[in-house]
Amino acid sequence: ETSKENDAALELLEIRPADRVLEIGFGHGRSVASAAKLTRGGLVAGVDFSPSMVAMARRRSAATRRQLRKKQRALEALGKVEFGFVKDPEAARHIVRKCLDWKSAQLAQLGHWDPFQRQDIRDFLVDHFSAEAGKDTWVACLKLDGVPLAAACGFASRREWLLYQMSMDGDRGAQCSPGTQLLLNLMSSCIEAGVGRLDLSLGDEAYKFEWCDEHSELLISTMPLTIKGLAVHTVIRAQAAAQKWLASNERL
16 A cells, blocks of 8 residues: 555645646556546556556545445435426526525525525526526426425536526435436536536536536636725735635645
8 A cells, every 4th residue: 555655656746736737557546536536637547557557546436426326225215306497487496595595594504694685586587597497597306206305407508508506405305415306417417518618607516526517617806905905905815815725725
């Protein structure tokens, strides 16, 4: 086992988010996986001449798929599971409201600012996504025994879909990761429809870094105009630097 040496090598490389990394002789595949977490906007690949090592690395990937299938079976054991797109305007309004309600509850639990508290913002989003559902927007829902369990809404074009919001019921079936299962169905639908790109939009959620094959690092630009603004500017820059450092430090 060479985990300590591998970790030391990764630190010495000082891999940055946009780097392109090739490991020759990746062995068990742990270092490739670790490098992939650091290169969120780049590319990581590996080669190995040993069939047994390649098989081991594949088993690591297969373990993730087995865990997803296990959760799918667990959810199906709770009742009838259905996924579909909602095109009826009134039904779409109901699902979008659910999606925003669950998102608000999640943000409150995390202590984050909730933009959906404002009624005018909620009304605008509900009206827009329900009126254009099946045209320029889409509304998707995962149901358990006919009751919504997870929901998502986004924008659509012929070649690209953009996920705007996705949320789930925090009480029912949460241990089965219904949000992840909804996303799996959404990705399958994109493939079947010939959509070339599914944009998971802004966010630093772990699943986005694990599932996406492209990442764009965002820039934060502020210009203080007052003394108070200078203080806020300093805090924002410090927070951004801390988040970037934490994201690049695998030990944390």
